[in-house]
Amino acid sequence: MRFFRNHFIARLFLTTFVCVHLPLIFAVIHGAVQARAVDYAALGGLTLATVAGTAVAILLLHRELRPVVAVAHALEAFAERREHLPIAHQSADEVGRLADAARWSIGKVDSLLADVERQASTDALTGLANRRAFLAAVAAEKPAVLAILDIDRFKSINDTFGHETGDRVLRDVAGTLRNSLRSADLLARWGGEEFVVLLRRSCAAEAIEAMNRARKAVEAKPILEGHAVTFSAGVVQMSGDFDRDLALADRTLYDAKEAGRNRVVFAAATRGPAETPGLAPSAADLAGMQNRSIKQNA
Template sequence: MLPKQAEITLLALPAALTVGLALSFAWPTPTALFLTALAGLLPPLWRLHREQAALAALATQAQTQKKETWDFIRRIINVIPYPVYVKDARSCYVLFNTAFELDKAKSYEQLIGRDGLAPGSSEEAIRLHYLEDGEVLAGRTIYKEEHRNHAVTGQELYRVITKGTCSDPTGEPVIVGVRFYVTEQRIAQRSAQEALERETALREQVQQFVQRLIDVIPDPVYIKKTGGRYVMVNDAFAEYRHLDKSYIVSSAYPPPPAPVDVLTRQASIEEDNSVLVGGEILKEEHVIRKATGEEVFRIVCKRHSIYFDNEPVIIGIDHHITRWRVAERELQRLAQQDALTGIANRRHFREEADRAIDRAERYGEPLSLVMLDLDHFKHVNDSYGHQAGDQVLLETVSRINSCLRKSDIAGRWGGEEFVVLLPHTDAAEALFAAERLRTALAASPILADANALTITLSAGFAQRLAGETLDSFIARADTALYQAKNSGRNRVVGFPTDNPAPINANNEVSI
């Protein structure tokens, strides 16, 4: 670079030389002036040329630097495995990475400077495209997920698109976009969701089948989890509880127990907890339902199992056997009781008497027996009919029962003949007991078919001897009974014992 003074001198030199030549060769004045002017123009023209060359060099250098800068940026974003692109303010691509080219299935030349809209895009699509880019340039950040098929391959794609804005190296605003493909994850999620839905549907179908299955069972069936929460019950269970199934399996059930039921509820929870850890319950219960007063016999079975969600549960069934137990009890009653009067029949009386004799023999306790027979009962049947006779028998048993203790045992021996066993009773006490029975029957008439009938009885009693059998015991009392009937009826006679009750010379008890 020349000094400023030297550069001015060199620029003025052509004009000075031209003036010198014109003077030396005596050129015409117009020619001299023209050549001088022309020579004066040469230095500025040369300087302009040199400046233009310098500017061109600077422009070339700037272009080279810009290209190197963009190439460097391109090399950086080429490392990113996701499609990345840069658009200018006109929504045209100015930079993108290799992954973007592969995603678009187009070359650099086909993409650079283009807006990226697919051929044949609708006006609405074009409008939305430019609208969105305009919003990004205005500062909005776009984050969205798209589900579509690839425009070239038709492959199903899930991708997350982000768009933001920044300034390029020259300070111009640009749009930077990135596409993250999440196809594998979304397909995996979808497959998992479909599998879950299939499993849920299958579970619902299985659960519905199980519900239909247990609804067929006529006895209450239930499935319970920890804390006594029901998760499934059948129709019979809901009917027994007089509740809807939906309420029973809801969180509102069971309600808090009444104070009197706290211990019962606690015992039930402890029993359930033992089943949840692998135990088993099998028991028979006899309960009276509070709501209805209904008597219920049931066999309760509780066993451990695993529910659909792999939690332990209790499978319970209450096998109701009320009708069988009631039938058994009725059969037992029929087998033990007299069908008409309800007191012990002859067979059951003998069973109870044998047990009483065993106790008396073991503990050395006194035991007495009274045989009773209604006087002239055949006359009642013949004169008033058997229905009237039955009414007489029923009233007789009622009056007998009113005179006995809870420990005494009354039985119908046959026809109009009855027998009463008196534990802890000696002969003297038996006399008073038999007399009380005789008096109770004779005290007032019995109403039978609107007829007031005066009925009396004859009685014979005996105190059991040590080691005496039941048959011998009964035979002695029966002998005393016949003595009472042969002595005029409506009286009591005691059979003599080692410690006899007071009797007259005819072995009759004084009345």
């Protein structure tokens, strides 16, 4: 009985079998009550007709239930694996309406899930990838170049012009950075006025050039009337240890701040935590900052 409780189609087949055999059951009972001699020829014919009717009914039911089973499989595949199985059935009856409702439900839920995933991985203010999305990308990334940048004197912008203007500056800087970098590079808002860039398939020189190009684009854009908006950046060749690379890029960013802001500074990754990173400035500032780099390594 447990089998029939757990199988809808089996219950339908059992119901069909019982209902089709009712005439035969009635004939047997009626003959027994009347105490008549059994007409085996008639009983045999009735039995054969009943079995044939049962087989035909089961085949027709199986055919009619096929789209219902397909809908169930499609819903199950989407719920368990978010897999889209085709629901091809189309009709104006109840099964057709069930198929239409299943198609609509799967499409609607898939769209809602996509929106939730997009919101979970997107910074609401700038539309860039957020920290969570960036970390997920880095975890699956081959060695690349990492840059962390910070808008210069952003607190002063907020204090002078207000947070609404500060938000607009963040959006404009984000848009300028997005347009300046390659489509293969991953740009994300790290938090506050900080952004991070994963420069894929780049050597150090190419990464420095790309970040300086972005720096000049931000500086040249009239983001805030009467006030130059710039950023400083620390760049590091990734070693495979993201936490160490990020800390090194962050220290290098503040070296760029101390050196006068509005510049890109590169640091070679170190193998030991006790070593002092050798600082190399951007290609544009190389000649002017060479002495400073040598002194810090002395």
